[in-house]
Amino acid sequence: MFTKAFVSLSAAKKIAYLAVFTAIAVAVNAFSVDVTPALKLSFTATVGFFVGAMFGPVGGFAVMFTGDLIGCFFSGYAPNPLIGVATGLLGLIPGLIMTHMRGNFYVKAVASFVLCLVLCTAGLNTFAIYLMSSSADSVSYWSYMLTRLPVQIPVMAVNMILSVLLAKLLNKAGTRFTIS
Numbered sequence: 001m002f003t004k005a006f007v008s009l010s011a012a013k014k015i016a017y018l019a020v021f022t023a024i025a026v027a028v029n030a031f032s033v034d035v036t037p038a039l040k041l042s043f044t045a046t047v048g049f050f051v052g053a054m055f056g057p058v059g060g061f062a063v064m065f066t067g068d069l070i071g072c073f074f075s076g077y078a079p080n081p082l083i084g085v086a087t088g089l090l091g092l093i094p095g096l097i098m099t100h101m102r103g104n105f106y107v108k109a110v111a112s113f114v115l116c117l118v119l120c121t122a123g124l125n126t127f128a129i130y131l132m133s134s135s136a137d138s139v140s141y142w143s144y145m146l147t148r149l150p151v152q153i154p155v156m157a158v159n160m161i162l163s164v165l166l167a168k169l170l171n172k173a174g175t176r177f178t179i180s
Helices: 003-007 011-030 044-075 081-100 105-132 141-172
Strands: none
Touching: 011 044, 044 081, 044 105, 044 141, 081 105, 105 141
């Protein structure tokens, strides 16, 4: 992974890389593709995967959390701490799995995205949206989650496929993004 190369950089270069990826996280947080009225395709998990794999769990969390926080101000929404933490976890979870676990790249990538789907998207994000919406008065959290999950699974699958393809391209380009 890039993490070893990142550790060897000077403090100024680390800050510059983190700032660039925070800007990317802000842009991706503000951008989504409307596939259907109910399905919005976001690439936040792809950015979180790469940031976590490149900068480790702490850098991944910091970049994604900060990107969400700044993105809220640009989009005019008030920051929601639960959604901010969930977005930060999109960098932390792959950072832990990709940099600290041994094993096949593909297995680790799938594990990262499945955990992000369960903990971040279906868990914290859905809970935060449930609390903010009028659904809290009419349906249970579990019912609300079960209606969101079928829409979120394809979004996370697209992010996983895109991340694996981009990692393969980076590896072929000689960027030392290790795929074992």
